[in-house]
Amino acid sequence: MDILSFFEQHMEMTYVVILSVFLGIEVISRVPSVLHTPLMSGANAIHGVVIIGAIIVMGEAEKDNYPALILGFLAVILGTLNVVGGFVVTDRMLEMFKSKKNK
Amino acid sequence: MLSLIYLIGSVTFIVGLKxxxxxxxxxxxxxxAAGGMFISILGTIFLYTxxxxxxxxxxxxxxxLLIGGxxxxxxxxxxxxxxxxxMVSLFNGMGGACAALISIVEFEHVNAETTSLHLLIIFAGLIIGSISFAGSIIAWGKLNGKIKDIAFKGQHIFNIILLIVILAIAAFVIGVQPVTMAWWMLAVLLLSLLYGVFFVLPIGGADMPVVISLLNSxxxxxxxxxxFLYNNPVMLTGGIxxxxAGTILTILMCKAMNRSLKNVLIGSFGGSNTGSGSKEQGAYREIGLSDAAVVLAYAHKVMIVPGYGLAVAQAQHACHELEVLLEAKGVEVRYAIHPVAGRMPxxxxxxxxxxxxxxxxxxxxEQANPRFNTTDVVLVLGANDVVNPAAKSDPASPIYGMPILEVEHAKTVIVNKRSMKPGYAGIENELFFRPKTAMLFGDAKAVMQQLIAEITQV
Structure with a gap:
């Protein structure tokens, strides 16, 4: 059985997935509506972690495998955009909230 | 060492979200979270084997990294x-595209020893990533005003069929592993992109934040x-x-607007009732600019209720100018902010x-509502559903139960809208037909500027 053997081989991963699902739900179950947008933006930056996959693709590609190199290169650029842009935009939003309170 | 870095990375994501x-x-x-991301990326580059x-x-x-950064x-x-x-939507699309590209490259490594589960995960990454990419780009264009709402009859059925076709092709390839896999992959890619486009196109512009949140997850x-593909724990925890969290956030956002996710996605909400002539409208009273200026200038307390119209017209600066001007004349000006005003928290x-x-x-x-009793003039700027008394009084109304700003308790209500067209929810607002209410038509920014000019002369 493919599925059973998969679980046996990837026991830890399966646990990680299931626990992460519950953790994600728990962590933000009570959030004031004012923070919905920054939180969405912050979560958006965090899934930029996909950049790590892009780096691995790029780093494992053979030197003459141009299709893989080009696609990987593009993936690294896009992933970095997601990460850097995501965190900076979130910070700018939250900066607004803070400066208001100081005034 | 790298495992430790990934562990720290995962923990920072959890703590960061919290x-x-x-x-x-x-x-x-x-x-x-940004710090955790940074060390995870550096660690991958230098320590991954x-x-x-x-x-x-x-x-x-x-x-x-440099170009993207x-x-x-x-x-x-x-x-x-x-x-x-x-902007958030655009960045989200980039992440989706990145995930899809990774899957495309991984197709090359598929060989006879590849398990069907491995293939399944590659397909999942490709399909979800492309839908997210195409959908986010459409959402971006819609919020920009570059793309209009497009819906055709039977679109939901079309979408469902499209999705079934995508899944069927994926299932076929995973089960049979045909030799011409590249073509099948291309077909799945294109159809998924198409699905992403049609998934977002019919959804109303004001609902975009909810959709972006969904695409985000x-x-x-x-x-x-x-x-999964790379056995990489930080990607796994971060992604899941x-x-x-994104799914819960999407549901929370819907709740704040007193709507269900299904309503947002299908957009059935008031769709049949958007025409202005479909219902008995009653009579409303219009007010001229100079009259409005006089009313505002001689009030003691003014409450401004901003809404989506203010955002669309970019009238926030003009609005602030008006507030400063009125305060200089001794009028107390406050803003009442509904939690979902503008439909974006x-x-x-x-x-x-x-x-x-x-x-x-x-x-x-909560602070604003008790003050409306003593407020002389409420100026509603491009808000509609958040001041609709039907939410309190009419159980048949789709927005019944949503907490609203009780502007009807004030002595006078001036409503600035571009026309009598119903708000996003597509329902009539009886507030506009009450004797206390006066309508001031026009673009919020232009009206603000004209009001400022008029008040200076009062």
Whole structure:
């Protein structure tokens, strides 16, 4: 059985997935509506972690495998955009909230 | 060593998200998550080994990081506060595209020994990533005003069929593993992109934040697929965390608007009732600019209720000017902010903060409602559903039960709208037909500027 053997081989991963699902739900179950947008933006930056996959693709590609190199290169650029842009935009939003309170 | 870095990375994501959900710690939380991301990326570049081999092509990687980093930084710094949601959507699309590209490259490595589960995960990454990419780009265009709502009859059925076809092809390829896999992959890619487009196209522009939040969690799942492919714990936790947190956030956003996710996606809400002539309208009273100016200038207490119209017209600066002018004349001016005004939580706070409106003048709904009794003039700027008394009185109304700003208790209500067309929910607002209410038609910004000119002369 493919599925059973998969679980046996990837026991830890399966646990990680299931626990992460519950953790994600728990962590933000009570959030004031004012923070919905920054939180969405912050979560958006965090899934930029996909950049790590892009780096691995790029780093494992053979030197003459141009299709893989080009696609990987593009993936690294896009992933970095997601990460850097995501965190900076979130910070700018939250900066607004803070400066208001100081005034 | 790398496992330790990944562990720290995963923990920072959890702590970061947790801190992001409290106002006092939000900014720090974002920085902590960013720090975790930074060390995870550095760790991957320098410490990752596969079968004892380090990564190569460093210059390519460095180049990609540099280009993406600079573009990301500059565009995030330059974007106007009002354009934030579409920026988030655009970045989300980039992440989706990244996940899809990874899957495409991984197809090359598929061989006879590839398990069907491995193939399944590659397909999942491809499909979810492409849908998220195409959908986010459409959402971005819609918020920009570049793309209009497009819906045709039977679109939902069309979408469902499209999705079934995509899944069927994927199932076929996984089960049979045909030789011409590249073509099948291309077909799945194109159809998924198409699905992403048609998924978002019919959804109303004001509902976009909810859709973006949903696509956001899609991208999270796509990233987690990458985590499976490379046995990478930080991608897995980060991706799944965003996937589940994003889903909950989407539901929370819907709840704040008193709608269900199904309603948002299908958009059935009031769709049949948007025409202005479909219902008995009653008579409304119009007020001229100079009259409105006089009413405002001689009031003691004025409450401004901003809404989506203010954001669309970019009237926040003009609005602040009006407030300063009125205050100089001895009028007390406050803003009443409904939690979902503009249908994007926190939208109005951010907009008005951008125009330097002092924080103390922004009242939340709970603070504002008891004050309407003693308010002389309420100026409603492009808000509609959040002041609709039907939410309290009419159980048949789709927005029944949503807490509203009780502006009808004030002595006079001046409503600025562009026309008598119903608001986003597509329902009539009886407030407009009450004797206390006067309508002031026009674009919020233009009207503000004219009001300012008139009041200066009073």
């Amino acid at each position: 801190m992001l959900s409290h106002p006092a710690t939000a900014r720090k939380g974002n920085l902590i 596969h079968n004892g081999e380090h990564l190569h092509n460093f210059w390519w990687i460095a180049g990609g 600079v573009i990301g930084l500059v565009s995030a710094k330059k974007v106007k506060m009002t354009a934030m949601p579409e 899609f991208t999270g799942v796509a990233a987690a697929c990458g985590g 965390l965003v996937g589940s 926190g939208h109005m706070n951010v907009l008005l903060a951008e125009a330097d409106v002092p924080y103390e003048k922004l009242l939340e709904m």
